[in-house]
Amino acid sequence: MTEFKYYNPVRLVFGPGAFDEIGDHAKQHGSRALLVTGCTAVRSSGVLDRALSHLDDAGMAVALFDRVIPNPTDEVVTAGAELALAEDCDVVVAVGGGSAMDTAKAIAIAATHDLPISEFLKAEDKAEPTEATLPIICATTTSGTSSELTPFAVVTVTGRQMKNAIGSDHIFPRVGICDPELTLTCPPRVTATTGADVFCHAIEGYFSNVATPLTDHFAEKAMELVGAWLPLAYAEGDKLENRYHMSLANVFAGYELSNCGATIMHALEHPISAHYPEVAHGAGLAPLLVPYAETFSRYDPVKFARVAQLLGAEVAGASVEDAARMAAPAIQGLLRSIELDTGLSELGVEREMLPALADDALRYMTHGIAKMPCEVSRDDLIALLEASY
Ligand SMILES: [Fe+2]
16 A cells, blocks of 8 residues: 655646637736747747737736747746746746746746746755746647646756756646647647657656556556557647547646656756757657666566556566566557657767766756666666667
């Protein structure tokens, strides 16, 4: 029997059409919104105009901050916080993928604390966000980071090539809107990489030393949904049914991630995209997945056998150990179906950088590595990167 705690205060609004409620929810938390988004996809899909219209209908004044970039930096956060202060915003509304939501969360802290945002990173451990943090509303346009349900914001510190997370209950969004219709225009490559991120969150928490029976249930459901629906969402992204089930996977993974956090693949991926900012988060994770399963399945064959089964492997009649060994090829098949069965070399990562990436993971991502249920050395990290190359 396991004792555990669980906490997630986000008001989830889920389903086709949920986005239309964004104004009504935002006005519960303020009257002047900073709307945080990227500058292209959300604009071209018409979602930005809908957000502006809904916020206006709710009687809110809106300042638009549309300078979100992939792998958002502290410089972008500072610029957003300056706008929030200049416009006297009292709520931060994110519409976009993980980068927009993470930027919004960091802005909500930076606008209310007289410290550089880097001081709040887990690796720095110098400052904690307080209840002064502005309330945050998140509407996700991808099935990926689940940031609309988590207390995490990932920020890259310019000049130090460090990509690290802030974790605080004060950046749990007040409302998380997950409307699968918003993901209908997500391009196939982004669908694939964000879907790989969902799967990594699920399996990393599942195989962590902080997993609980509750989070295991969320993780299994997320992995099963990704296995069944990500290839379909990749191939036929305009079908709402495919997007609906990936949105559900995103929610299940989010409820797990919010309490377990990520582990070793994220510990290695953050240094990868810190050094190579053009590498999308999920693209950097994908090459690690099969070597991760091959390396670690022996430490918990029961769980890895379950992963294989959830991905449709023929485990009936096999021993637990043999079934566990089926997880890696099953994951390989999933990645192949979304054209992400690639190596780090194809992302432009230089082989001679691998030891430095492992060192960075040990320098500022130890909180993730510490959640592995086995000892992981520098040599183990380098071996995992080599196998992913
Ligand atoms: Fe992630």
